[in-house]
Amino acid sequence: MYFLVSRLASAAVVIFGVLVLVFMLIHLVPGDPVEVMLGESARPADREALRASLGLDRPLWSQFGQYLGNVLRFDLGISLHSQRPIADILLERIPATVELALAALLVAVLIAFPLGVMAAVRKDSGWDHGAMAVSLLGVSLPNFLMGPLLILLFAVWLGWFPVSGREGLGSLVLPAITLGSAMAAILSRMLRATLLEVLGEDYIRTARAKGLGPRVVIWRHALRNALLPVITLLGLQLGALLAGAVITEAVFSWPGIGLLIIEAIQGRDYPVVQACVLLISLSYVLVNTLTDLAYGWFDPRVRTGQAS
Amino acid sequence: MSGVAGIDAGIRRNGLGRVFGLWLPLAVVAGWALVALIGPLLPIAPDHIELSRILAPPGPGGLLGADDLGRSLAERVLAGAQTSFVVALWVVLVSALLGTAVGTFSAYLGGRWDLVVVRIIDVFLAFPGILLAIALAGILGPGIENVVIALSVVGWVGYARLARAQVLSLKHREHVQAAVALGAGTGRIVFRHLLPLLMAPLIVEASFGIAGIVIAEAGLSFLGLGVQPPEASWGSMIRDGARYLLVAPHMVLVPGVALMLVVLSVNLLGDRLRDRLDVRNRK
Numbered sequence: 001m002y003f004l005v006s007r008l009a010s011a012a013v014v015i016f017g018v019l020v021l022v023f024m025l026i027h028l029v030p031g032d033p034v035e036v037m038l039g040e041s042a043r044p045a046d047r048e049a050l051r052a053s054l055g056l057d058r059p060l061w062s063q064f065g066q067y068l069g070n071v072l073r074f075d076l077g078i079s080l081h082s083q084r085p086i087a088d089i090l091l092e093r094i095p096a097t098v099e100l101a102l103a104a105l106l107v108a109v110l111i112a113f114p115l116g117v118m119a120a121v122r123k124d125s126g127w128d129h130g131a132m133a134v135s136l137l138g139v140s141l142p143n144f145l146m147g148p149l150l151i152l153l154f155a156v157w158l159g160w161f162p163v164s165g166r167e168g169l170g171s172l173v174l175p176a177i178t179l180g181s182a183m184a185a186i187l188s189r190m191l192r193a194t195l196l197e198v199l200g201e202d203y204i205r206t207a208r209a210k211g212l213g214p215r216v217v218i219w220r221h222a223l224r225n226a227l228l229p230v231i232t233l234l235g236l237q238l239g240a241l242l243a244g245a246v247i248t249e250a251v252f253s254w255p256g257i258g259l260l261i262i263e264a265i266q267g268r269d270y271p272v273v274q275a276c277v278l279l280i281s282l283s284y285v286l287v288n289t290l291t292d293l294a295y296g297w298f299d300p301r302v303r304t305g306q307a308s
Numbered sequence: 309m310s311g312v313a314g315i316d317a318g319i320r321r322n323g324l325g326r327v328f329g330l331w332l333p334l335a336v337v338a339g340w341a342l343v344a345l346i347g348p349l350l351p352i353a354p355d356h357i358e359l360s361r362i363l364a365p366p367g368p369g370g371l372l373g374a375d376d377l378g379r380s381l382a383e384r385v386l387a388g389a390q391t392s393f394v395v396a397l398w399v400v401l402v403s404a405l406l407g408t409a410v411g412t413f414s415a416y417l418g419g420r421w422d423l424v425v426v427r428i429i430d431v432f433l434a435f436p437g438i439l440l441a442i443a444l445a446g447i448l449g450p451g452i453e454n455v456v457i458a459l460s461v462v463g464w465v466g467y468a469r470l471a472r473a474q475v476l477s478l479k480h481r482e483h484v485q486a487a488v489a490l491g492a493g494t495g496r497i498v499f500r501h502l503l504p505l506l507m508a509p510l511i512v513e514a515s516f517g518i519a520g521i522v523i524a525e526a527g528l529s530f531l532g533l534g535v536q537p538p539e540a541s542w543g544s545m546i547r548d549g550a551r552y553l554l555v556a557p558h559m560v561l562v563p564g565v566a567l568m569l570v571v572l573s574v575n576l577l578g579d580r581l582r583d584r585l586d587v588r589n590r591k
Contacts, residue, residue: 014430015434017427017428018435020431021431021435025444136572136575136576140575142571144527144530145546148564149564151550151553156553156554156557239437240436240437241436242436243439244437247531261442262531262532265531266532273443273446277435277440280435280436280439281435281439284434284435284436
């Protein structure tokens, strides 16, 4: 119970801090944000209207109070570009990003598990070195390079998948591989390290001593215990996944939250930028808090603070 | 920024491993730094447009080919090396100094100050990866200074966390207690008795950090949030090239290979450094 409350309390503090930072973003616009957003040719009346609707004519603390109140009522303001409520725009864009993130997660797990387990089981063999070299390559290949390379190979030369857009399942393949491969690289290293640690435990020696086959030892005894830290990592990596989605969506014109941020930055639609950053960070905090709580649920040592 | 776990020592023991694990990466990084440092003196014209060479493929005489405006890709890659090196150097310097200072004093002084710092660190960590940098660079506007600012704002947190964790475990060591007992001031203890012991893990963190910053700078430039055209960055070169994939894939491949070589080399050297300085992987 104490664990639950303390985790939720610290999550609340973090969320408050995130709100402050996101709120401050619009005040970092060089010069007058209203002038930057509307351009120099805007009519004075329009400027004053925008200034008033953003609350920029009032003291900072009162602006923040209003911002906080609005966010709590899911009122994220109006997009300058489309003149529609930002919350509606976000709702339209969320499914595409969730779809991409889940597909990327699947790709990452499908690549990382065989690679990591193989590397750990055949430690120091050619397989191990090969798997780790592949993963080092994956870490060093950023997704804005991986994306165009995949497009070149599978869309331009082979013509198997569309170059960009979101139409049908085929268009999901290349973005999911782009986004998932970076995560797979990190995940397979983590899995290898954890599995090697677990394989040195006494209960593995016991399992082997009582004559269990290597397959049973690995899959039933070792992997199950190695899974918990890996799940935590998955939660943490989801953040990297969401941030990577911004670039991946830009590469493939995938119409999700990430592409929305880029479009909003280019259109100087700063309230939309704020809303997207807020949405992504809050989902990250939420997932991390849930992972923490789940971890405490599965492993009582975490709850009571014995494992530090 | 998380480090990359070591490629196994097994590869390294033989001569070939030393070539690929040490000398080749060292040469790449040295070349990168050299190009960046003497760049302004090089006889290159990365912005020079030659209409007859538009999208010219690589080949003998043509070197690495030309881009959609007929500019030499070889010369632009060299100019891009300068951009990424300058950004990496500044960001590492600023964020390492700031982060180490905040983390060290926070842990050493403890109490309420430490509690506040931990909360601030948590808030910055709530923005995943490059997201905050994208938003900051987007709002501050393009330009190399704003890239440095955006990446430093994100980068200091890692050093602060590392320095804080280290100092928390170091400050109860005998030699620190002895210094306190002898009446040494806070400054003297921090600079003479704590910082020297912090150096090894911080250097390792910074070396992996460089790889992350090179990728981040290229990423921001890829999104059009980095350096202003016509200035060259590997990221903006890849972005320009992506539009001509069908007819001129070398526009993506040339800067892409340069970027990968540098990032891979920095990561490999970071691995080496970690083993040499005997810093255990702390993630």
